Amino acid sequence: MTPRPSASRLALAWAFVRLARPRQWIKNTLVFAVPAAAGVLLESGPLARTLVAFVALCLVASGTYYINDALDVESDRAHPTKQHRPVAAGVISPRFAIGGGIFLLILGLAVSLPVNNGELTLVIASYVIITVAYSLYLKNEPVIELGIIATCFVLRMVAGGVAAEVTISNWFLIVAASGALFVIAGKRHAELLELDDKHSPHRRALAEYTTSFLAFVRAISGAVLVTAYCLWAFESAANTGDYTWFRISIVPFVLAVMRYAHIIELGRGGAPEDVILEDHTLQVLALIWIATFILGTYA
Secondary structure, X not given: OOOOHHHHHHHHHHHHHHHHOHHHHHHHHHHHHHHHHHOOOOOHHHHHHHHHHHHHHHHHHHHHHHHHHHHOHHHHHOOOOHHHOOOOOOOOOHHHHHHHHHHHHHHHHHHHOOHHHHHHHHHHHHHHHHHHHHHHOHHXXXXXXXXXXHHXXXXXXXXXXXXXXXXXXXXXXXXXXXXXXXXXXXXXXHHHHHHHHHOOOOOHHHHHOOHHHHHHHHHHHHHHHHHHHHHHHHHHHHHHOOOOHHHHOHHHHHHHHHHHHHHHHOOOOOOHHHHHHHOHXXXXXXXXXXXXXXXXXXX
């Protein structure tokens, strides 16, 4: 029995949605971090501009996913889970994926143009250039590829600062960079355990990693992350005059880092967005941290 044309069109439309990876958009909520930390997120102007930055980042991020899946179609077919992605599964052709990706990239850049005299567009364009370079070549360079992904996380936060027109603390940038490196090292650790000796065809950089090296990266980045956050909390306390809540926020923050480290050690850090959405303990710690931070910033 042949499927109805409407059903086929609906399945194809859903495949394009899956290719955009909307679950990954949770990473783009990092654009709200800088204006929230600066205490301007509830102001209509900064909030509206930050929302534009969020939409622009979601569009260009999905565009890079389209292009990346088209370029990685053969290696994804050798992966136990990525083989089910629309391009690898043959639902969408690589040519259509690249065309759709270019369209989303242009649309995202166009959306960002009116914000802050085009300065946001420069940040978004930097993100696009780095992610496309990553897809084409840099993902195969061990260590460098870790730094590239961490840079993309930092650029999300920089986009929020540029959109809201606020100055970003140096300690905040160090927290962002070290936190991103900590998370991506955990992701690579999970991929290494999952793929075992079959990892080379899928991601060549994985062949150069060992679990002990990735543990070393997590130890360094985790130590820098916690130290930088403490210094940022003390700086924020001095700037706002609130010496209670910012200091208290260190406790749930450190516990959340330790909880995530435990999840990584169990080999479950392969999909950070799933960890955030599914681990209730981590969610509770995050809510407590957010509450203490809000009290310190806005109370």
